[in-house]
Amino acid sequence: MIRVFITDDHEIVREGLKRIVSDTEDMVVCGDAASGEELLRRAETEAWDVLVLDINLPGINGLEVIQRIGATKPGTKIVAFTMYDEASHALRVMRAGAKGFLSKTRPPVELLDAIRKVHSGGRYVTSSLAEYMFEKDIDLKKEPHQTMSAREYEIFLLLGKGKKPKEIAEQLEVSYSTVTTYVSRVKSKLSVNSIGEIVQYAFRHRLTD
């Protein structure tokens, strides 16, 4: 029996999740919470196999919850949920420690598949997310900057040193649009949205010394 704990701030969804999991033969619902705080409080005294978690929670956000659970209860597998845009959050959520990630628009049976998959030690992503990760050449086992191609890394370092895309294009003697394509790829791999954040990442990892 897989022991499942559910956290979602939307009541109708939470109740639905509880009933679907209860209705499944190889799973049991151990409890539910409507916020990250409630979840963390209960985590102090309870034990579960799989945690189903909406990453958009009021109060403590889902990412932080994943990190804290990962630290305090490393044996608990997490399946993370989001309403719509998988691609935007996937990397961050997976790197934070979630083993499964899917959108709430998927058919309910996929959630059950995800729970089983992560419980048995694997990862779960939807096929469209898998395609996206393949396209952006994302490898979850390595550090983000270690998953870059030589060219991506070269441009990443230059950005990290504070060079602007135009300067990079001139220096490397490539077209401006080539550089902007690479900037987009670097942003994807590092899960950041701006060049400023790229600079911060490079600084934090001491890659520009």
Next chain:
Amino acid sequence: MNQPHKTETDLVQELSACREQIAAMERHHAQHVQTQKLLEKTIHALGERNKELTCLYGIAHVVEKNDALRDILQGIADLVPPGWQYPELTCARIVHETGTVETPNFRETEWKQTGPIKVRGAVIGAVEVYYTTATAPMDEGPFLKEERHLIDAIAERVGKITEQKMADEELRRLAANLVTVQEAERKRISREIHDELGQLLTGLRMEVYLLNNHLSGKYPDDQESISIIAKADGIIDTIHRATKHIISSLRPNILDDRGLFDAVKVLLDDFGKRTGIKCESEIAIDEGELDATQTIALYRIIQESLTNISRHAKATQVAIRCEDQDEALVLEVSDNGVGFYAGPEPFAEGWGLMGMRERARLLGGAFSIKSAPGAGTRIQVRIPIARDRGIRG
């Protein structure tokens, strides 16, 4: 010599007739002189009226040629001296709530004529004419009554021009406000749909799933019910997709999260799949130099262009180029469709095109369409960009 014999009576009669003729001629001459005087007076008056007309036409010309109010006022002030009796002795000043302008030779003296400038009934300034030296007294000090008419007419024109400029300015503010309000609305609605509708649908789908489980558990042979439920589930899936699409066209999260480059890629991807049109894009800009208003405006322009293309162009290829060019960013959307007539003036433009034009204008930029029937269409937007030295997003 044969001379007719004239009697005394004949001679007296002839003399009488001669005297009458002379009198008549004198009367004609007097009339002639009078007519002549009237003519001269009329010509003089016409000459003065001509000066007035010249002045007023000149003002219309100045308004046409200049955009800034200050330049217009200066132009009008310069037109005043030639409109008065003694142009070399005349100088003018226009006192206006936005500032004062004067002719180069300006000097305040005691020989002054002023006309009040009124905007919406309130006096906001005056047109002032001064003679630099004393001259012969006329109807109003040294000034003619015709000049009083003229100064009042000029003051009235300045008032009307000011009102027009104020109205233009208000219109511009309203337009900008409208766009801001519109975007805020879209963002709000998009958020509400995202937060509420989607969740409820998810909940509904779970109920349908449970219904299916219970039904197929109790009545495993009821194929019909099972297939009805499967259909309902399929519809829910479709609604999820449609909702996602609505949210995306209202306010694409990806634009705020990942920027213009990625947002346009997704937009084109979706567009290409829906319409079968081959799309390519080249976005070579430094997004760090764009602010949120510029980003959303560019996105909307591209969005609107694509809508137009899918509706009217019958195109098979679309290309989007966005690049930095010195002080400006240039965006081009081209298609190989049937084209349409884009004349010199935005004549019968639809609201879509006007909206794009307006967005470009609000960013301080320019919008142009190049199109010819059968030769495709190219829309170009140029917006000024503030380049800065520091590291930015």
